[in-house]
Amino acid sequence: MRVLSGIQPTGRFHWGNYFGAIRQYIELQDEAEDAFYFIANLHALTTVRDPERLRQLTTDAAIDLLALGLDPDRATLFVQSDVPEVSELCWLLLTGTSMGLLERSHAYKDKKAKGLTAGAGLFAYPVLQAADILAYDSDTVPVGEDQVQHIEVCRDLAAGFNHHFGETFVMPKAKVLDTSAKVPGTDGEKMSKSYGNTLDVFEEPKVLKKQIMRIVTDSRPVEEPKDPQSDHLFQLYSLFADDAARKELAERYCSGGFGYGEVKKKLAELSEGFFAEPRARRAELESEPQRVREILGDGAAVARKKAAEVLLRAQNACGVRP
Numbered sequence: 001m002r003v004l005s006g007i008q009p010t011g012r013f014h015w016g017n018y019f020g021a022i023r024q025y026i027e028l029q030d031e032a033e034d035a036f037y038f039i040a041n042l043h044a045l046t047t048v049r050d051p052e053r054l055r056q057l058t059t060d061a062a063i064d065l066l067a068l069g070l071d072p073d074r075a076t077l078f079v080q081s082d083v084p085e086v087s088e089l090c091w092l093l094l095t096g097t098s099m100g101l102l103e104r105s106h107a108y109k110d111k112k113a114k115g116l117t118a119g120a121g122l123f124a125y126p127v128l129q130a131a132d133i134l135a136y137d138s139d140t141v142p143v144g145e146d147q148v149q150h151i152e153v154c155r156d157l158a159a160g161f162n163h164h165f166g167e168t169f170v171m172p173k174a175k176v177l178d179t180s181a182k183v184p185g186t187d188g189e190k191m192s193k194s195y196g197n198t199l200d201v202f203e204e205p206k207v208l209k210k211q212i213m214r215i216v217t218d219s220r221p222v223e224e225p226k227d228p229q230s231d232h233l234f235q236l237y238s239l240f241a242d243d244a245a246r247k248e249l250a251e252r253y254c255s256g257g258f259g260y261g262e263v264k265k266k267l268a269e270l271s272e273g274f275f276a277e278p279r280a281r282r283a284e285l286e287s288e289p290q291r292v293r294e295i296l297g298d299g300a301a302v303a304r305k306k307a308a309e310v311l312l313r314a315q316n317a318c319g320v321r322p
């Protein structure tokens with residue numbers, strides 16, 4: 001089984017990204033025979049238009065993933081643009097892609113619906129994603145629910161190409177991550193960069209503590225019993241607490257007689273402890289840029305070798321090779 005997934009470097013990782021996606025990707029490195037993970041900087045270029053920022057976010061994403069447990073001995077980590085074969089494959093796929101298929105894509109449709117003009121890069125976004133997947137003969141693609149449509153587009157394109165030119169691509173499957181517990185943000189809505197309600201994994205502990213103390217809560221008096229399950233502060237606390245601590249807090253919610261401030265302080269402490277090791281590893285990696293470059297260079301070499309083989313197969317199939 002070859003597992004592959006990509007992460008766009010469009011901002012720093014927040015708790016929602018970690019618990020909803022990254023932690024689960026990383027766990028897969030032990031299950032798969034082969035695990036490929038890449039930083040999707042070409043996709044990010046459709047939104048991040050500042051070159052310095054894109055470079056920095058790309059490096060940060062790589063360091064963050066390594067610090068959070070992605071192990072280069074067990075998984076291949078690389079930057080999307082370091083494998084130019086993917087962009088070539090993207091063109092081969094584009095020539096067989098119908099406009100209608102892309103017009104039905106969420107990212108493009110949503111942007112149009114908001115009255116914004118979408119660029120051709122956003123329009124063709126799912127085709128580049130299909131090339132990312134097909135270039136490595138990937139069979140399993142772990143993604144959040146929001147990406148399932150893109151995997152369907154990929155399967156459509158692969159099937160169309162195989163049907164027209166003969167068996168060329170491995171048919172991939174989405175492995176939908178468990179996002180049953182959507183991580184709430186500081187305002188109680190889904191945590192998301194676009195809502196400005198994030199708590200970032202590698203934020204300075206002092207800053208993070210302030211942000212936690214500002215989490216919106218209701219104004220019920222201290223003595224009143226509260227329902228833990230419907231409370232976003234309780235949900236955030238549950239991400240870090242062990243079963244016993246969670247149960248204890250749930251009981252206190254039900255009996256009343258505590259203030260939200262107390263829970264926030266505890267949440268700040270627990271989350272700081274939870275990410276303390278990754279934070280230390282991150283500091284270490286940041287002081288060794290050469291090592292990070294080497295890891296990404298080695299990853300790109302492995303990825304390119306595989307992508308070149310698949311590209312050649314596709315070129316032969318469609319007749320752009322003598």
Ligand code: ADP
Pocket residue numbers: 008016017018019020021022143144145146179181182183184190191192193194
């Ligand atoms: P954002 O909404 O902040 O822009 P992305 O869309 O870049 O986040 O999300 C990257 C991954 O993280 C996706 O696979 C998504 O499912 C997951 N994710 C993002 N926010 C949350 C959340 N609040 N709870 C659970 N998973 C999340």
Ligand code: TRP
Pocket residue numbers: 004005006007008040043128129132133141142143147150
């Ligand atoms: N579009 C994905 C996202 O926004 C990132 C991505 C790019 C990806 N290429 C991919 C994910 C290939 C899985 C496979 O989350």
